Amino acid sequence: MQMRKKRNSKSIIGLVLLIGVIGAALFVFASPDFERNKPEVSLVDNNGYWNMKKPLVFQLDDESGLKSYSVTLKDGATSYELRQEQFVEPKHDVVVSVEVPKRISQLKTDEVIITIEAVDASKWNFLSGNVRTHEFPLVIDTKRPLASIVTNSYGIGKGGSALVVYRVSDANLSDFHIETKTGKRFRGQPFFKDEFFVSLIAWPVTVEDFGATLVAEDKAGNVARASISLYLKEVDYRTRDLTLSEGYLEGKIRELAEEYPETQGVEARIEQFKIINEEVRVANEALIHDMTSHVPEEMIDTFSINAMYPLRNGKVLGDFGDHRFYRYEGKRVSESYHLGLDMASVKQAPITPQNSGEVVFADENGIYGNMPIIHHGMGLYTLYGHCSMVHVQAGDRVEAGAVIANTGVTGSVLGDHLHFGVLVQGVDVRPQEWMDRQWIRLNITDVMNDARESISRLGGPAAQD
Numbered sequence: 001m002q003m004r005k006k007r008n009s010k011s012i013i014g015l016v017l018l019i020g021v022i023g024a025a026l027f028v029f030a031s032p033d034f035e036r037n038k039p040e041v042s043l044v045d046n047n048g049y050w051n052m053k054k055p056l057v058f059q060l061d062d063e064s065g066l067k068s069y070s071v072t073l074k075d076g077a078t079s080y081e082l083r084q085e086q087f088v089e090p091k092h093d094v095v096v097s098v099e100v101p102k103r104i105s106q107l108k109t110d111e112v113i114i115t116i117e118a119v120d121a122s123k124w125n126f127l128s129g130n131v132r133t134h135e136f137p138l139v140i141d142t143k144r145p146l147a148s149i150v151t152n153s154y155g156i157g158k159g160g161s162a163l164v165v166y167r168v169s170d171a172n173l174s175d176f177h178i179e180t181k182t183g184k185r186f187r188g189q190p191f192f193k194d195e196f197f198v199s200l201i202a203w204p205v206t207v208e209d210f211g212a213t214l215v216a217e218d219k220a221g222n223v224a225r226a227s228i229s230l231y232l233k234e235v236d237y238r239t240r241d242l243t244l245s246e247g248y249l250e251g252k253i254r255e256l257a258e259e260y261p262e263t264q265g266v267e268a269r270i271e272q273f274k275i276i277n278e279e280v281r282v283a284n285e286a287l288i289h290d291m292t293s294h295v296p297e298e299m300i301d302t303f304s305i306n307a308m309y310p311l312r313n314g315k316v317l318g319d320f321g322d323h324r325f326y327r328y329e330g331k332r333v334s335e336s337y338h339l340g341l342d343m344a345s346v347k348q349a350p351i352t353p354q355n356s357g358e359v360v361f362a363d364e365n366g367i368y369g370n371m372p373i374i375h376h377g378m379g380l381y382t383l384y385g386h387c388s389m390v391h392v393q394a395g396d397r398v399e400a401g402a403v404i405a406n407t408g409v410t411g412s413v414l415g416d417h418l419h420f421g422v423l424v425q426g427v428d429v430r431p432q433e434w435m436d437r438q439w440i441r442l443n444i445t446d447v448m449n450d451a452r453e454s455i456s457r458l459g460g461p462a463a464q465d
């Protein structure tokens with residue numbers, strides 16, 4: 001009996017110990033103090049390229065907090081420590097910004113490995129914590145892209161267009177465009193030979209001052225700029241006061257107000273007019289800018305365009321760029337910019353563009369009525385508003401001289417006329433320039449011919465190095 005009791009108490013002690021050990025193990029296993037997850041490490045805002053000027057930003061985090069981390073750079077055989085830090089208290093959400101010390105500005109290779117080692121404050125691994133080691137291979141590129149202007153139109157008029165031919169190149173080129181002072185970006189179309197581009201640019205009539213710069217950026221964030229030297233020509237635009245007649249408000253405005261969702265529930269004619277002239281116009285113009293912003297990507301050698309005159313014997317009724325103020329009961333109640341040329345001949349006159357192109361839109365567009373838009377290439381578009389009949393469809397290829405539509409009174413108009421618009425990459429420009437053969441030759445054709453000659457010369461022995 002005694003023996004058995006002894007044996008029993010021994011096994012009870014053993015069992016208790018076992019339970020204790022298992023319990024302790026379970027406790028350790030379940031306790032957040034002993035978590036076994038490695039710290040999370042990421043390199044922020046990096047695409048695998050580095051110009052060594054922009055600091056490398058790492059984000060570190062861990063559920064039990066970070067104890068320490070180190071960042072090293074390996075350049076072939078050599079390893080440089082960039083940063084090492086230990087925390088007295090475990091730290092969460094650590095953001096590390098690492099700049100390159102001046103002593104390692106010269107690297108042996110253009111591909112390096114950045115290693116970050118982060119240790120957390122967990123008691124796991126006999127209190128030494130979980131270790132994350134992450135390698136980030138980076139391509140080093142410290143050279144700016146080449147960006148130079150080959151040639152451009154001598155000048156640009158307010159509200160007008162110009163042409164620029166330029167060269168950009170870089171082993172890791174990511175983006176390039178012509179940027180104006182107001183932030184508008186014009187894209188280039190490949191021109192004549194590799195690395196060369198051509199772009200039409202425009203000075204919006206609503207902008208007082210104009211300036212344009214070629215900007216090229218590579219994947220490592222190196223940026224090159226070349227400013228485009230253009231003689232700026234002021235062009236006088238008119239301010240016109242138009243009195244809103246009862247006939248117009250009770251006729252056209254009443255008719256349009258019934259049609260547009262924007263004017264539902266609005267009773268006063270003058271309020272309906274304001275909504276149509278402001279809200280509806282903004283939406284209609286947004287659609288136009290959308291439809292006219294595309295630039296082809298295929299390489300071109302030349303671009304020929306005929307002087308535009310879409311309406312035979314068309315008399316100009318309203319000018320491009322007019323700043324219109326609308327008066328009602330002696331007060332200015334609304335305003336707008338007139339972004340086309342109004343022309344009229346007879347009712348339902350045939351509209352015949354002098355240039356071939358692709359129809360990109362041929363539908364109704366609010367105050368513009370039935371409105372086909374044609375792309376003539378290189379981001380140059382023409383628009384025909386207020387048409388009665390339209391004979392083309394989006395996607396059609398039209399030949400020069402074909403009748404695409406007839407004038408009419410659709411949209412916000414008083415009498416039968418054509419609203420003729422010209423757009424360069426979504427910017428409304430002065431149609432008169434494109435209706436002038438001399439202007440086209442001097443500003444577009446000659447500039448492209450000069451550019452081809454210059455590029456051909458560059459292609460000689462001098463360009464070998």
Ligand SMILES: [Zn+2]
Binds near residue numbers: 342
């Ligand atoms: Zn018009």
